[in-house]
Amino acid sequence: MEKDARIYVAGHRGLVGSAIWNNLQQKGYTHLIGRTHKELDLLDGEAVRRFFDEEQPEYVFLAAAFVGGIMANSLYRADFIYKNLQIQQNVIGESYRHGVKKLLFLGSTCIYPREAPQPMKEEVLLTSPLEYTNEPYAIAKIAGLKMCESFNLQYGTNYIAVMPTNLYGPNDNFDLERSHVLPAMIRKVYLAHCLKENRWEDVRRDLDLRPVEGVSGANSDEEILRLLAKYGITSEEIRLWGTGTPLREFLWSEEMADASVFVMEHVDFKDTYRSGEKDIRNCHINIGTGKEITIRQLAELIVKTIGYQGRLTFDATKPDGTMRKLTDPSKLHALGWHHQIDIEEGVQRMYDWYLQHTSQK
DSSP: OOTTSOEEEETTTSHHHHHHHHHHHHTTOOOEEOOOTTTOOTTOHHHHHHHHHHHOOSEEEEOOOOOOOHHHHHHOHHHHHHHHHHHHHHHHHHHHHTTOSEEEEEOOGGGSOTTOOSSBOGGGTTSSOOOGGGHHHHHHHHHHHHHHHHHHHHHOOOEEEEEEOEEEOTTOOOOTTTSOHHHHHHHHHHHHHHHHTTOHHHHHHHHHHSOBTTBOTTSOHHHHHHHHHHTTBOSSEEEEESOSOOEEOEEEHHHHHHHHHHHHHHOOGGGGSOTTOSSOOOOOEEESOSOOEEHHHHHHHHHHHHTOOSEEEEETTSOOOOSBOOBOTHHHHHHTOOOOOOHHHHHHHHHHHHHHHHHTO
16 A cells, blocks of 8 residues: 555544554545545435545545443344445445455454354355354444455456454443443443442442443443343443353454454455455455463453452353354464554553543543
């Protein structure tokens, strides 16, 4: 990519998109293009076409998506498949029509089968059934990577699909109903810690910044306690979903951004499969650490980092989701990129960021 190229980052305010934006700026790219959801609804095909007509981006990072954790995936199944398919259809379609030089599509490792051999290599895609709880989202992301692959094979485009493992980092979503497991845990443990130490001012500040079900810091003590208890948060106990036994892999979002920019700068479609293959498929690239931790160990690490002195319990009547999904990042390693930040350092960074962006408000 040329330093003055017109680069569109779709989803530039989100967890991954904001990290990609910052990474590009730090590397000297000077013509970045971003639109908020209010400025451009990616579900609106006509609006997306007008945007491409006006801005004529040369490179596209497709980091915009409708995302969430296990609870959100269970509640909003139609939204997860419809909205993500629509976003992908509009952005990839307009990228082709406007001659975009290169596109990076961000998927998720939930594309892999529930019982996939571990660690998961790219070639296990579509070899057995998906995890039921996030099947709609996974199908949408599989469709996106296959769209990139198919455009490349039919039209000679240069669209690369990357599949990041579980991400966390600055600008994460801490909504108790819709967030992913790690940010949700950090907020739950933080709020329980504040209750345990009777720091009601901090509890109210947190809820003012991120209201839950319409409850903010302006509500009564009783209303706040009732709401937090619904999400397993009390001064004496934190109750989390599932058994705590599933294993998860986590990657710091700024490292995901660095890997994404690295791929855009150094990797072409022809580098993603073996030359001479009869059937060209599974050209996507895993982005991960190749390391894992149980949900219980993660929760204990967060409890230790924050200093909460109450009990940590698990509700085994709630679903666990996939028991294990560890990526094999050897394809990315062979292309020249490795992660640097492990989970212990990442959790401390994440908590520090959360505190900074809660106390400032």
